[in-house]
Each structure stands twice: as C-alpha cells, then as structure tokens.
C-alpha cells in the first residue's frame with residue numbers, strides 16, 4: 001500500500017513519513033501544493049494525508065481538482081485545531097476524514113487503516129485468506145498462527161493482494177502500489193517478491209493468472 005503525504009512543515013512531514021514507513025507503507029512526500037497536486041494526479045495512492053494549508057496551492061483546491069478529475073483515493077485532511085468550518089469545508093470538498101492538529105500519530109494511522117479498509121471493501125480489521133492472516137494494526141503476518149517474517153517490500157506486495165483478494169491484480173498495478181516514487185525498482189522486481197512470498201506462505205498461496213496478473217483466493 002502506498003500513501004502520499006502533503007504537508008509543508010518539514011518536521012511534521014518527516015514524522016509522518018517515518019511512522020507510515022514503519023507501519024509498512026510506501027510513502028511519497030510533497031512539501032507544497034503544486035507538487036501534491038501533480039503527484040496525486042499522476043501516481044497511484046491507496047490514501048492521501050492532505051494538509052489544508054499548503055503553499056502554492058491550498059489543500060481544498062487540490063481536493064476539488066482531484067475529485068473533478070474523477071480520482072477516488074481516500075483523503076484524510078489535516079485541519080487547524082478548533083476550526084470546525086475547516087473540517088466542514090474539507091469533508092464537503094471531497095475529503096473522507098479529518099484529523100485536527102496537533103494530533104497523535106496513532107490516530108492518523110488508525111484513521112488511514114480504516115479508510116484503506118473501506119476503500120478496498122474490507123469489513124474486518126484483520127485480513128484473512130486460508131491459514132494466512134495479515135494484521136495492518138501491527139504489520140504482522142501469521143501462517144497457522146505462527147509469525148512469518150517479511151521484508152518491507154514483501155509485506156507491501158502481500159498487503160496489496162490481501163486487500164484485493166479474490167481479484168486478479170495486474171503486475172503493473174502491483175508495481176504502482178508498492179514503491180515510493182524515488183525508489184530504484186530495477187533490482188527489486190515484483191516477480192522476486194512473489195517467489196519469496198510463495199516460499200514463506202506456501203507455493204499455491206499466490207496464483208499466477210497467465211498474462212493477467214496475480215491473485216490470492218478469497219475464503220479458502
């Protein structure tokens with residue numbers, strides 16, 4: 001899963017990036033509104049954290065441009081404390097949720113998990129497929145109750161497929177959702193991660209649908 005952070009305070013941006021990376025997400029940061037608008041319109045994100053007060057282009061304008069363009073990714077807006085009209089404008093402008101500054105990082109993480117869960121049609125906080133359970137709350141994966149150690153990229157691949165289980169996910173789509181924008185992708189290809197996940201989770205756990213992509217069966 002991949003998240004865009006649009007926040008102009010460098011310290012806060014770094015804190016968010018660090019917490020989200022630790023939680024297992026690929027993260028891109030935009031420090032001004034024009035950059036945020038560009039990245040949101042051209043890259044694929046599973047959620048966006050959008051500060052409303054951004055230089056060059058404000059958050060509400062960005063939100064309106066994205067929604068007018070038909071972009072449907074979940075957006076969590078960061079609002080000024082006690083500014084109820086900012087919250088209302090954000091929600092009415094197409095945001096899915098808000099957090100007021102200053103906030104606890106745990107709250108941002110929990111709200112993002114919920115937004116991503118709902119956007120992918122999941123009901124329960126744990127993602128389950130056969131003997132494998134992925135818990136986004138602690139970035140933990142178990143197989144038959146035993147913890148499976150995964151690298152950050154293996155976790156992202158598995159997390160994306162688990163959020164979309166039952167559906168064939170094209171390799172190109174998977175690629176768009178597991179790497180940060182500045183990451184060198186050449187030596188870390190999706191096929192390699194899939195092969196390693198099969199070794200750890202069972203050879204048949206991730207199915208290759210020839211010419212189409214990869215699939216984890218729902219409810220097996």
Ligand code: CA
Pocket residue numbers: 007008009051052053054
């Ligand atoms: Ca700001």
